[in-house]
Amino acid sequence: FALNISYHQAQQNIPALFYCLEMRPERLMVKILSMALNRELDASDRGAISAALNEAHRQLEELPLYFGYAYRKIDLDFVLHTIRSAVKRYNIGFVVFDNLHFLVRDLRNTVQQTALVTQSFKLLAEELSIPIMLIAQPRKTNPGEMITMVDLKDSSSIGADADQIIILHRKRIESKHDEVVHEE
Numbered sequence: 001f002a003l004n005i006s007y008h009q010a011q012q013n014i015p016a017l018f019y020c021l022e023m024r025p026e027r028l029m030v031k032i033l034s035m036a037l038n039r040e041l042d043a044s045d046r047g048a049i050s051a052a053l054n055e056a057h058r059q060l061e062e063l064p065l066y067f068g069y070a071y072r073k074i075d076l077d078f079v080l081h082t083i084r085s086a087v088k089r090y091n092i093g094f095v096v097f098d099n100l101h102f103l104v105r106d107l108r109n110t111v112q113q114t115a116l117v118t119q120s121f122k123l124l125a126e127e128l129s130i131p132i133m134l135i136a137q138p139r140k141t142n143p144g145e146m147i148t149m150v151d152l153k154d155s156s157s158i159g160a161d162a163d164q165i166i167i168l169h170r171k172r173i174e175s176k177h178d179e180v181v182h183e184e
Contacts, residue, residue: 001168002096003028004144007035010065014093015163017086019068020077021102028067036060066090077105080124087128097121097134 006016020028030043036056042048068082079097100121104113118134123156125132 001166002098002135003031004035005095006065006094006131007032007063009094010023010063013064015064015066015090016094016096017068017090018096018098019065019083020098021070021074022094022098023069025067025069032060032065042082064090066092076101076120079103083124084128085134087130093114093130094133095125095130096133096135099133100136 001016006018009016018028027043030041030049033049033052033056036059037052041052066086068080068086071097082096083095085094087095100114100117103117104110121132122132
């Protein structure tokens with residue numbers, strides 16, 4: 001969802017930064033290629049990905065979509081500095097940061113750290129005058145239960161600091177792959 005929004009912003013010539021700590025840029029690029037070509041691509045099929053890159057090259061060549069990724073453990077100051085630098089260098093107009101809980105790893109002061117991080121992103125968005133989408137993880141809920149804002153993990157400050165909160169829910173449907181078949 002967030003990558004789709006970033007891609008759409010870039011298509012509108014609004015430079016976007018997608019800073020993801022969970023997925024390497026190469027994997028994100030496969031998703032971008034799928035969007036550009038309007039078809040699903042198999043990330044493990046290097047030949048298909050290479051062909052898709054050639055096919056979408058002109059369409060994506062000038063697209064102002066940038067990726068941030070850290071190959072090591074990083075802290076909040078590093079992330080904020082990187083975003084500031086990208087905004088200055090590439091005139092970024094929209095940022096997605098995935099995910100808040102990768103920055104908050106200390107088990108002792110989790111609530112306070114989460115509050116500090118959400119406040120820092122809020123202040124950064126105000127300082128830079130751009131929207132920043134901060135992705136947070138919900139706590140575990142019972143199967144089939146719809147999550148709400150109070151289910152966001154570790155702090156009520158997430159809701160307090162956010163201008164808007166979007167909660168995505170999908171109803172999982174059991175597939176034939178989930179069924180156990182007993183042969184006699």
